Amino acid sequence: MLGAWVNDAMKKLTVDSICAAYADKGVKVVVKPLPNAPKVILFEGDELAFEFLGKLFLAHAKAINGCGFQIGPKHAGNKSFSTKAALGIYLHRLPCDNDAPRGYQPSYKKKKSGTQN
Numbered sequence: 001m002l003g004a005w006v007n008d009a010m011k012k013l014t015v016d017s018i019c020a021a022y023a024d025k026g027v028k029v030v031v032k033p034l035p036n037a038p039k040v041i042l043f044e045g046d047e048l049a050f051e052f053l054g055k056l057f058l059a060h061a062k063a064i065n066g067c068g069f070q071i072g073p074k075h076a077g078n079k080s081f082s083t084k085a086a087l088g089i090y091l092h093r094l095p096c097d098n099d100a101p102r103g104y105q106p107s108y109k110k111k112k113s114g115t116q117n
């Protein structure tokens with residue numbers, strides 16, 4: 001059902017496992033509007049925090065359990081968010097699982113199907 005490119009290693013690298021691993025390390029992320037520019041979102045944290053965010057985004061790129069993932073001070077995974085955090089974050093990977101037609105394939109496969117250059 002899933003492409004062969006989803007190997008065992010990537011299956012283990014889930015957003016949930018990343019959150020659990022970094023919560024154990026005591027990671028704290030602050031997400032809030034930048035005080036002097038409220039339309040800018042501030043991500044604040046130490047080295048571990050950005051390592052966590054980077055791996056979280058990478059894991060979501062390959063997430064096999066849905067197009068959306070929410071984390072924040074009032075949601076699951078809240079151990080990773082500082083109590084100072086005013087905002088949570090929502091990652092939405094396109095195409096949306098709800099919009100994708102059955103049998104969706106990456107565009108590079110669609111281009112090749114049926115034609116030969």
Ligand SMILES: [Zn+2]
Binds near residue numbers: 068093097
């Ligand atoms: Zn979606």
